[in-house]
Amino acid sequence: MTAMVKAEGVHKSYGPAHILKGIDLEVAPREVFCLIGPSGSGKSTFLRCINHLEKVSAGRLSVDGELVGYRQKGDKLYELKDSEVALKRRDIGMVFQRFNLFPHMTAIENVMEAPIQVRGEAKAVARARAEQLLDRVGLSDKARSYPSQLSGGQQQRVAIARALAMEPKLMLFDEPTSALDPELVGDVLDVMRGLAEDGMTMIVVTHEMGFAREVGDALVFMDDGVVVESGHPRDVLTNPQHDRTKSFLSKVL
Amino acid sequence: MTDKFDKTPADEPPADSTVSKGAFTPPEQIKAIPVRHWGRWISGVVVVALLGLLVYSFSQGDINWDTVGSFIFDDRILAGMGNTVLISVLSMLIGLILGVVFAVMRLSKNPVTGAVAWLYIWFFRGTPVFVQLLLWFNLALIFPVLNFGFYKDETVDVMTPFVVALLGLGLNEGAYMAEIVRAGIQSVDEGQSEASHALGMPAGKTMRRIVLPQAMRVIVPPTGNEFINLLKTSSLVSAVQYTELLRAATNIGSTSFAVMEMLLVASVWYLALTSVFSVGQFYVERYYARGSLRQLPPTPWQKVKANMLSLTSPRGV
Numbered sequence: 001m002t003a004m005v006k007a008e009g010v011h012k013s014y015g016p017a018h019i020l021k022g023i024d025l026e027v028a029p030r031e032v033f034c035l036i037g038p039s040g041s042g043k044s045t046f047l048r049c050i051n052h053l054e055k056v057s058a059g060r061l062s063v064d065g066e067l068v069g070y071r072q073k074g075d076k077l078y079e080l081k082d083s084e085v086a087l088k089r090r091d092i093g094m095v096f097q098r099f100n101l102f103p104h105m106t107a108i109e110n111v112m113e114a115p116i117q118v119r120g121e122a123k124a125v126a127r128a129r130a131e132q133l134l135d136r137v138g139l140s141d142k143a144r145s146y147p148s149q150l151s152g153g154q155q156q157r158v159a160i161a162r163a164l165a166m167e168p169k170l171m172l173f174d175e176p177t178s179a180l181d182p183e184l185v186g187d188v189l190d191v192m193r194g195l196a197e198d199g200m201t202m203i204v205v206t207h208e209m210g211f212a213r214e215v216g217d218a219l220v221f222m223d224d225g226v227v228v229e230s231g232h233p234r235d236v237l238t239n240p241q242h243d244r245t246k247s248f249l250s251k252v253l
Numbered sequence: 254m255t256d257k258f259d260k261t262p263a264d265e266p267p268a269d270s271t272v273s274k275g276a277f278t279p280p281e282q283i284k285a286i287p288v289r290h291w292g293r294w295i296s297g298v299v300v301v302a303l304l305g306l307l308v309y310s311f312s313q314g315d316i317n318w319d320t321v322g323s324f325i326f327d328d329r330i331l332a333g334m335g336n337t338v339l340i341s342v343l344s345m346l347i348g349l350i351l352g353v354v355f356a357v358m359r360l361s362k363n364p365v366t367g368a369v370a371w372l373y374i375w376f377f378r379g380t381p382v383f384v385q386l387l388l389w390f391n392l393a394l395i396f397p398v399l400n401f402g403f404y405k406d407e408t409v410d411v412m413t414p415f416v417v418a419l420l421g422l423g424l425n426e427g428a429y430m431a432e433i434v435r436a437g438i439q440s441v442d443e444g445q446s447e448a449s450h451a452l453g454m455p456a457g458k459t460m461r462r463i464v465l466p467q468a469m470r471v472i473v474p475p476t477g478n479e480f481i482n483l484l485k486t487s488s489l490v491s492a493v494q495y496t497e498l499l500r501a502a503t504n505i506g507s508t509s510f511a512v513m514e515m516l517l518v519a520s521v522w523y524l525a526l527t528s529v530f531s532v533g534q535f536y537v538e539r540y541y542a543r544g545s546l547r548q549l550p551p552t553p554w555q556k557v558k559a560n561m562l563s564l565t566s567p568r569g570v
Contacts, residue, residue: 051451053447053450053451082455082456083455086450086453086454086455087453088453089450089451089452089453090452090453092451093451094448094451096444096447096448098444100442100444100445100447100448101448102445102448102449102463102467103467103545104466104467104541104543104545113452113454113462114452114453114454117454117458117462118452118453118454118458146543148545159448162452163451163452166452166453
């Protein structure tokens with residue numbers, strides 16, 4: 001079985017700043033893969049490399065067997081055109097820390113936008129699916145609300161529905177609950193748990209150790225642009241081997 | 254940005270325990286002697302007195318108000334006003350289109366388009382619009398014949414007063430609009446285009462569907478301002494032989510020796526036009542505010558309806 005995401009020696013630098021210093025990892029299909037680590041460790045940057053919001057500086061990164069951002073012909077790499085990159089992003093859903101809902105559209109319009117504009121779906125079809133998805137995240141009664149009328153937790157659930165509307169084979173979560181009031185975190189995590197049960201491949205950058213332990217199939221601890229420790233969440237979280245992992249976990253648990 | 258919205262009130266009314274028990278009695282209102290604002294009274298009286306003086310002096314001035322009244326709806330004045338509106342609206346359209354094009358050029362990653370846009374803005378914003386109008390007007394002095402290859406004609410035939418006015422005002426407006434549109438585009442959070450890209454939307458659609466509609470909220474108010482400015486600046490094109498409102502008025506004024514009266518006629522119409530377009534601006538702004546305000550400001554009509562309701566129902570619903 002090919003890995004859903006495979007990283008081999010992935011580096012990323014912005015000018016002199018070296019953010020990722022050789023990441024190797026593999027995410028299997030249907031796996032819930034958690035990335036933890038202190039801020040500035042490069043977890044979000046790595047996540048953004050996967051759908052080519054950031055360009056990889058060195059190494060190879062592939063999604064579902066295909067290189068991200070490049071096409072290989074013989075020994076040569078050809079940069080993909082913007083339209084080709086856009087085509088690949090359709091299959092990768094992303095949920096942001098700050099939701100990034102489109103504020104000038106209602107919840108249901110947010111969910112319908114990409115299916116209509118990108119896949120050319122008929123409005124009625126897109127609407128019916130959007131209603132289903134909003135129902136799935138428990139917000140069918142908020143379809144006509146604008147994002148500014150929703151709480152943070154509700155906005156994030158609309159954002160998840162919006163990503164799901166493109167029927168992605170991979171979902172990326174960039175600290176989806178970090179901007180939420182503590183009492184609203186649970187609703188979002190419940191939706192994510194449901195997705196995991198349905199077999200969605202998910203890569204989750206998170207500080208929610210409870211979620212990682214319960215739902216995660218694999219966990220990676222990153223620090224300073226490298227993978228320090230990886231394994232099953234239960235093992236890493238309860239019995240960390242590395243000193244840096246131990247000191248990080250002692251602060252967050 | 255979103256934090257302040259996190260505490261959206263729940264749909265149900267607040268479950269106040271005193272209310273739900275039904276035994277709620279409002280506390281006794283405070284009865285106190287209000288502070289006297291003497292300063293407000295005095296300043297009010299002073300301002301009214303000064304206004305009265307102003308009105309009085311105008312009534313004593315040698316102005317023939319009957320002439321003003323009789324020329325307000327004169328055909329020549331109305332035709333001039335039509336030309337003013339026409340040239341303003343067309344120039345604004347040119348300005349808007351050029352503004353969007355040059356703003357996108359200036360923000361693009363291509364250094365050539367960026368530099369060209371910068372140059373355009375530098376020249377057309379950096380020279381007075383009156384000078385630009387005169388430059389277009391006198392173009393025939395340096396290019397007697399216009400030759401585009403596919404089209405060739407005498408410059409004086411092409412550069413009618415209308416074309417001169419349109420080019421002068423439109424190109425000038427484009428430079429200002431480019432900066433306004435650029436500010437609008439840059440005001441939209443980067444996360445918006447990232448989210449759009451992550452959904453697989455290509456750059457053009459992201460700009461049209463996601464970024465520009467949000468930029469409009471920032472673009473519209475100064476654009477309304479620009480338009481009202483343009484409406485008045487259009488009086489300058491009377492100097493290049495285009496018969497708009499001011500030229501129509503001064504033409505009549507110089508032949509009938511009613512200079513001041515005709516200027517007042519023009520002023521009345523300029524005020525009327527800017528008032529009408531200000532109302533239009535209110536509705537456009539309201540449209541683009543959807544989603545960014547939790548409650549849209551009521552339209553004047555809605556205000557009237559609300560007031561009627563509060564008159565008929567005892568406690569103002």
